[in-house]
Amino acid sequence: MERRGFAWYIESNDKSIDIRKQEGDSLRLITALEWSKYISGKRKGIVPEIVQTTDKQDYVVIDNSLYYATLHLPNEEFKSDNQTHLLYAINSLAHIHRLSCEFEVKLAVDTETILWPRIIQEKLASLIWCYNRFKEHRKKTDFERIFLENFSFIYDQGQECLENMIMGGYNVRIQERSQILINSFLKQNLAVVNNELIFLDLCRWTLGPVIMDIILFLNSFLSKHKWDVVLFRKLLNTYEEHNSLNQQDKHFLLGLLRFPYRLWLYAYQYNNHVQSVPELTQKLELYMYESYYRDRCLDDMDSWLWGDENEKPNR
Amino acid sequence: MRNPIDNGVLELEKPGYPWQIIEGHGVTWLILRQKVKIEKKINELTGVNLDNFNWRVKNICSDEHCILGDVALTAKYRATDIDTEEIGFIEEGEAEECGRELFTKPSKNINEIIKAETKWGREEGAETSIFPSLLIDKITCKKREVNEPIAGECYWRLELPWQVKLLGSGKIKEPRIEKIHLGQIGLSTLLFEVLLKFDIEDTIPSNESRGLNHLFPLRGEKILNIEDDTILEVMEVIQQRGFYSGLVDSEAKSLTIKNEMKTSIIYVSSQAGGERFMVASCFDHEENKIIGLSSFSIPPIGYYLSKHDLKVNKIDMKKIICRYEQWCGMLYEYLEDDIDSNNSHEKLDANYSASSRQLEAPITIIRKKPGERWMKKSGSAKSEIMTEKLVITIKK
Numbered sequence: 001m002e003r004r005g006f007a008w009y010i011e012s013n014d015k016s017i018d019i020r021k022q023e024g025d026s027l028r029l030i031t032a033l034e035w036s037k038y039i040s041g042k043r044k045g046i047v048p049e050i051v052q053t054t055d056k057q058d059y060v061v062i063d064n065s066l067y068y069a070t071l072h073l074p075n076e077e078f079k080s081d082n083q084t085h086l087l088y089a090i091n092s093l094a095h096i097h098r099l100s101c102e103f104e105v106k107l108a109v110d111t112e113t114i115l116w117p118r119i120i121q122e123k124l125a126s127l128i129w130c131y132n133r134f135k136e137h138r139k140k141t142d143f144e145r146i147f148l149e150n151f152s153f154i155y156d157q158g159q160e161c162l163e164n165m166i167m168g169g170y171n172v173r174i175q176e177r178s179q180i181l182i183n184s185f186l187k188q189n190l191a192v193v194n195n196e197l198i199f200l201d202l203c204r205w206t207l208g209p210v211i212m213d214i215i216l217f218l219n220s221f222l223s224k225h226k227w228d229v230v231l232f233r234k235l236l237n238t239y240e241e242h243n244s245l246n247q248q249d250k251h252f253l254l255g256l257l258r259f260p261y262r263l264w265l266y267a268y269q270y271n272n273h274v275q276s277v278p279e280l281t282q283k284l285e286l287y288m289y290e291s292y293y294r295d296r297c298l299d300d301m302d303s304w305l306w307g308d309e310n311e312k313p314n315r
Numbered sequence: 316m317r318n319p320i321d322n323g324v325l326e327l328e329k330p331g332y333p334w335q336i337i338e339g340h341g342v343t344w345l346i347l348r349q350k351v352k353i354e355k356k357i358n359e360l361t362g363v364n365l366d367n368f369n370w371r372v373k374n375i376c377s378d379e380h381c382i383l384g385d386v387a388l389t390a391k392y393r394a395t396d397i398d399t400e401e402i403g404f405i406e407e408g409e410a411e412e413c414g415r416e417l418f419t420k421p422s423k424n425i426n427e428i429i430k431a432e433t434k435w436g437r438e439e440g441a442e443t444s445i446f447p448s449l450l451i452d453k454i455t456c457k458k459r460e461v462n463e464p465i466a467g468e469c470y471w472r473l474e475l476p477w478q479v480k481l482l483g484s485g486k487i488k489e490p491r492i493e494k495i496h497l498g499q500i501g502l503s504t505l506l507f508e509v510l511l512k513f514d515i516e517d518t519i520p521s522n523e524s525r526g527l528n529h530l531f532p533l534r535g536e537k538i539l540n541i542e543d544d545t546i547l548e549v550m551e552v553i554q555q556r557g558f559y560s561g562l563v564d565s566e567a568k569s570l571t572i573k574n575e576m577k578t579s580i581i582y583v584s585s586q587a588g589g590e591r592f593m594v595a596s597c598f599d600h601e602e603n604k605i606i607g608l609s610s611f612s613i614p615p616i617g618y619y620l621s622k623h624d625l626k627v628n629k630i631d632m633k634k635i636i637c638r639y640e641q642w643c644g645m646l647y648e649y650l651e652d653d654i655d656s657n658n659s660h661e662k663l664d665a666n667y668s669a670s671s672r673q674l675e676a677p678i679t680i681i682r683k684k685p686g687e688r689w690m691k692k693s694g695s696a697k698s699e700i701m702t703e704k705l706v707i708t709i710k711k
Contacts, residue, residue, distance in 0.1 A: 119418070123418065138327035138329055138544075139327065139543050139589065142444050142445055146502060184412060185412075204412075216412070216415070261418060264418065265418070278445075289356075
């Protein structure tokens, strides 16, 4: 047995398996395992195959921790700076979303309806509160200076996000089209096998519209590529080959991508002393450069929103 | 009169844009500030030149002057387009997932985003800045030579008009720029700061010719602590006094003068990344007792201060000690008309003591008893009307 990343690898004569540990909620694991089996039954190679115990159990409990096994396949490490790997990932994501639209989450899960315009407005209000508070400080830290310097740009991004939601005719129905989502794209849980990407860990699933997964995916990896609009279009086109998005989805997607979500998180961490000031300052500085690239990319994507696929990016 | 050493805690004043003025008697300090946001990312500050500084004086009256002028500076720096910036990924996805649940949870109120609204202390590392800062004495600040552009170097020229009021009589010294600061206070923002001083030469009380009286010294020592900043250099300490009131104790033959005092320190902060020319102040209540004089029967109509003499020593980065001496005088103006009830006119001179003045006050005529005048008809009683005037002498 050998520890590899977040799993233990065991090799035997006939097959190799990975054993993973899950803390906490057994109901969450049960749902994840059922979902994995459901997807595997329809399409191989995008989720891990569950290996049952000798007494036909999907998982075992040892000292209050849950363990389950999946079939190990020779794989290539997922690299976020590799555009091809990103295309594999969005391709697998589209298949999973399409196949999961009828998967029923049997166990009761707390799924409070998220009222997005209200959430966005609340978060914008808290950013304004931070702005006013930082302005009053006689002596400011570097974090506060960078925040204040860029606040008008940040606020404009938040306002554009709200406008997109309104223009898209956002209403609660987007939440009603909920289905199970992957909700995690940490690269240690991604592997490339035979020119396809496997999502190794489904236990962080949640319920919501598919747009939420796409947004998390793009926010996680596009900064590495300076929000290259050509790559952005390729990824969305690849997704739409297998799972189409309607106009409301597109407005919602562009709107939420524009909201300075990570800046809100850093402000929260700063006010609650979650991380040190120099660390957060460095992160904020890099995030501001990323915001510049993202803003330019999303401006170019307006044509995609209105359906003109042939229009070249504005540069 | 010497006050014992006392301590004061200085509170930082908010830096004012585009100017901040601190006025004392005989001295005025002016801080000019301007922020400039450029379209590139600043990498390095290479220098600042003083291109122009001129001034002229307008006298409002004998002890109030208006000085106005302008100052022009050019900042030199290196910058790059944001397009060339590498993002240098620190984390991949963790930040996005870390706060996802937090973000989508509706907040009950704004205060949920902070744990405590109390003033939190600066943690270690928060005081240092990643942004550069150039502090220059005027004497070393040169004029920019137009013919020396350097490749990759950018320039930003700023012109700042100003005007100040200077209180006090005497010869006005030449206004001077004490220091210039060029700093970076954001990814793309420059900060210009200019510190100017205006003062007068003489320390003679301005109203000596009007008969300033009862001069007494105000002397003391103060240890001043600053909490939210650290001091690199103290430029000046200024004391401003006002809201005077007097309380006479006639038995003790003393006069207690009460007033409010504001002590302000103008200093250069050691912390880069923001404003370097700072003002911090504290307020005190002052009482000075004057004894041994004969009388204070009429109040003074003004208190006048000489220019103060302050000696300041820095104890450490957060503490200074200052010893101050200043002369305060009371003014009694001549009273031109003083009409009492007997129509006698008297002039008071400047050394009025009123030690033996007599005052006369007539008593009103006593009313007759009802029917008294008719009771006296038989001759058994006289009709009497009190016509006498009784004088009461009041001695002091």
